[in-house]
Amino acid sequence: MEKLDSEIWEKNIKLLADRWPDLAAPLLQENAFFSPGVRLIDCRCGAKSCQVEGESGSWITLHSTYNPWREAEEIAKHIELKNDQILVLVGIGLGYLPLVLTKTIPQEQAMIIVERNTQLLKAALRCLDLSDFLSLPNLSLLVGEEPAQMVKQTGKIQLKYCLRDLNVVEHPPTVRAFPSFYRPVLKQLRRCSRSELRRRIFYPKVRSEKLNILVFDSGYFTLRESVRALEMLNHSVEVLSVPRPQQGQEQVDGQEDGGARECGENFVKRLLTKITSFKPHFIFTVNHLGFDKEGKLTELLTQLQIPVLCWYVDSPSYILENHERNLSLLLYIFVWEKHYVEKLKNLGFRNVYYLPLATDPEVFRRIPSHHRCLDSYRCDVSFVGNSMVKAVEKWFRKFPHSPAAEKIGQLAIQMQRRSHQTPMEEILSRIKSEYGLSIPFEHDEAIIAFESALVLKSTQEYRRELVEALEEFGLHIYGDEGWFSLVSPEKFALFPPLDYYTQLPLLYNASKVNLNATSFQMNSAVNQRVFDVAACGGFLLTDCQPDMQELFELGREAICYQDREQLKELVKFYLQHPQQRAEIARQARERVLAEHTYLHRMEKMISVFKEEMS
Amino acid sequence: MFDVKVDGQQREFKGLAGSNFGEVMDRLCQEIVTPNRVITAVKVNGEEITSEMQSKYCSLPTDQLKSIEMETANPEQLIRQNLLSAADYLTRLIPASEEAAEMFRLGEEMGANELYAQCVEGFRWLVRLLRGSDRLQQLRGGESLLGDHLSPVPQITDEMFQAQRDQDWVMLADLLEYELIPLLKKWQKAIPPAIQQRKEKQECK
Numbered sequence: 166m167e168k169l170d171s172e173i174w175e176k177n178i179k180l181l182a183d184r185w186p187d188l189a190a191p192l193l194q195e196n197a198f199f200s201p202g203v204r205l206i207d208c209r210c211g212a213k214s215c216q217v218e219g220e221s222g223s224w225i226t227l228h229s230t231y232n233p234w235r236e237a238e239e240i241a242k243h244i245e246l247k248n249d250q251i252l253v254l255v256g257i258g259l260g261y262l263p264l265v266l267t268k269t270i271p272q273e274q275a276m277i278i279v280e281r282n283t284q285l286l287k288a289a290l291r292c293l294d295l296s297d298f299l300s301l302p303n304l305s306l307l308v309g310e311e312p313a314q315m316v317k318q319t320g321k322i323q324l325k326y327c328l329r330d331l332n333v334v335e336h337p338p339t340v341r342a343f344p345s346f347y348r349p350v351l352k353q354l355r356r357c358s359r360s361e362l363r364r365r366i367f368y369p370k371v372r373s374e375k376l377n378i379l380v381f382d383s384g385y386f387t388l389r390e391s392v393r394a395l396e397m398l399n400h401s402v403e404v405l406s407v408p409r410p411q412q413g414q415e416q417v418d419g420q421e422d423g424g425a426r427e428c429g430e431n432f433v434k435r436l437l438t439k440i441t442s443f444k445p446h447f448i449f450t451v452n453h454l455g456f457d458k459e460g461k462l463t464e465l466l467t468q469l470q471i472p473v474l475c476w477y478v479d480s481p482s483y484i485l486e487n488h489e490r491n492l493s494l495l496l497y498i499f500v501w502e503k504h505y506v507e508k509l510k511n512l513g514f515r516n517v518y519y520l521p522l523a524t525d526p527e528v529f530r531r532i533p534s535h536h537r538c539l540d541s542y543r544c545d546v547s548f549v550g551n552s553m554v555k556a557v558e559k560w561f562r563k564f565p566h567s568p569a570a571e572k573i574g575q576l577a578i579q580m581q582r583r584s585h586q587t588p589m590e591e592i593l594s595r596i597k598s599e600y601g602l603s604i605p606f607e608h609d610e611a612i613i614a615f616e617s618a619l620v621l622k623s624t625q626e627y628r629r630e631l632v633e634a635l636e637e638f639g640l641h642i643y644g645d646e647g648w649f650s651l652v653s654p655e656k657f658a659l660f661p662p663l664d665y666y667t668q669l670p671l672l673y674n675a676s677k678v679n680l681n682a683t684s685f686q687m688n689s690a691v692n693q694r695v696f697d698v699a700a701c702g703g704f705l706l707t708d709c710q711p712d713m714q715e716l717f718e719l720g721r722e723a724i725c726y727q728d729r730e731q732l733k734e735l736v737k738f739y740l741q742h743p744q745q746r747a748e749i750a751r752q753a754r755e756r757v758l759a760e761h762t763y764l765h766r767m768e769k770m771i772s773v774f775k776e777e778m779s
Numbered sequence: 780m781f782d783v784k785v786d787g788q789q790r791e792f793k794g795l796a797g798s799n800f801g802e803v804m805d806r807l808c809q810e811i812v813t814p815n816r817v818i819t820a821v822k823v824n825g826e827e828i829t830s831e832m833q834s835k836y837c838s839l840p841t842d843q844l845k846s847i848e849m850e851t852a853n854p855e856q857l858i859r860q861n862l863l864s865a866a867d868y869l870t871r872l873i874p875a876s877e878e879a880a881e882m883f884r885l886g887e888e889m890g891a892n893e894l895y896a897q898c899v900e901g902f903r904w905l906v907r908l909l910r911g912s913d914r915l916q917q918l919r920g921g922e923s924l925l926g927d928h929l930s931p932v933p934q935i936t937d938e939m940f941q942a943q944r945d946q947d948w949v950m951l952a953d954l955l956e957y958e959l960i961p962l963l964k965k966w967q968k969a970i971p972p973a974i975q976q977r978k979e980k981q982e983c984k
Contacts, residue, residue, distance in 0.1 A: 209957075223945050223946070223947075224945075224947075225945075225946075225947055225949075226947050226949040226950045226953075227949065228949065229884075229949060229952070229953050229956075230949075230950070230953055231953050231956070231957045232957075236884055236949075239881065239884065240884060240885060243885055335886060337884075337885065337886025337888075337948070338886075338948065338949050340886070341886075341888075341946065341948070
């Protein structure tokens, strides 16, 4: 028997040490075969029962001394199990009931064990093979802590499981042996067993015209404009700040786990407080900012039945690495780039819609041409944009380099340059089928980094070639320091980046021709500049993105170039024809004000959402 | 002078004079009790008296006696009747004991204790009934009705009272489930043959 005990002990304590090292450590230091205050009894059926010395000094039997398994099975029959509850077992005894329950509960059932007596746990570890029970993925052990601490920990676990109700089941003899410990614990646990907070959160969504909208504010530029538009549409908006992406991060650098980084707990607390007080009909975020890759926040909000509307204005590929954890029927994704609609739907996202970018005419407004504030920005041709130098360096460091990767990379960039509309993923797939070259990485992260690096590098080369083609026009380039290494500073007027809200509108007003060179990240979409320049009444020469002809009447409201030769011709032409330039800019502005402001986008987004919800 | 009724019939007995109820009863027993008839119940002045109360009433002066009512029965019939009552009672006592044990295990202490108290009282009554019948049987020279099935009773009851004193409800549930109930089931099994035996004897006579 002792040998058997020893084997069981080794097996159990190893499992305990793996998952709860702090709990196992003191037990490992003690004599494994001695538990003060616990008296083991050999049952008639061959199993073990035990008695504990209760706080009154008398010895209390914790399990049947005849057949503890049968007893546990009988008790288990009386426990009503619900998947959406957290099962809290108060008192572990030698572990008979948890083991019996392990056989019947779903593997993912959340369970908490509250046990005052570490010595009893030790006795259990040496009497019964608890491995099935200790391996339950959602098991929490609260052993040997103070009552208040246990209640607090239970609250935290409840929060982790989306405020599920607690199903508190006590082990009667354990409670009777130590009433002064367990009674207050039970009282507290039963008080919070029905999550009132959860109930307060379950209010009807989207019944009224005027909606309460909670916006996750990450400081991202689109949010400010979206909030203003939502308020103009007469909705009630409240903002919850989420941790911002690190300074200097490229837009395409992917999202950090905002909520998770802030210490999920604190963020979720603030969020729940806001939800209970404001009762939002939905949460609005841009680029999924504020959400964690693990999908914990998505799970919480889905459990609370709070819809989330997310507008992607950057590539979701960088963000949804663990997309399956962020799947939710209550997640409504709006993407500015059409090809992501199918892509995201194929990943399992059910509600995905196309929603192009827009402008805020309050920010991008026409300024009289004689106005002196424009003086320092006046030029014939200008380009505002990132050189991608830093981003390329950064993303090229994120995958292992090899001759094979280099060869595929060169081919991919060439093909991307020839076909703006083809996603890099598809290009790499073509290279595999046509040239028999496969990406030499196994991990998804490296593959995504490789694809991203190639997109950025393609954009960088594309932009460099375009601006170099306009050397003779005295092009003004506004952007990052990378431009100094990308083009010859002697040949171009290089300027630092402009403030989006205060300086950029001035440049768009002041420059006779505004150049647009869309990133290869967008295969069909148009970027912000197309709308912002037009809203200012500025003239824009842009590349021929497929969405342009849906959003504007080409030739009348927008002028597109096919290649750098045509670009040069068009720049020359429109610099020589100011009236035609002005007419196109006027028409473009009318179109933008009529159809392409944030007001229109938010209106569209809410109408889609209401229709889906109804 | 007081009235005497036997099995509901007004009876007159000569020479019933005595100083107290005890003396009157001795005289009545001589008149009534035979090998085939025993007294099963006595009421004095309308109040039923048990064997425990008998000593108190023995010294009651005859001038305070208004009435004596007695029930009599055939001992064979009495034993049979007791066994039938016991069998009938067991059908209720066993499930009640099972329920009490389960309630103790589930921690429903208050309900369990109430039910347990009723079970103990019932068990005591049953033991008295069976012991009384057994003694009557033995007095009549017969074999013990339930053999040694009654012998574990003192030990079980002692252990149950100890567990109750310690408020060790798991132990008490164990004693109910694994000691008392199996014993009651043994009785339940042994009683019908004993009844059958009595019936057959009766028919032979």
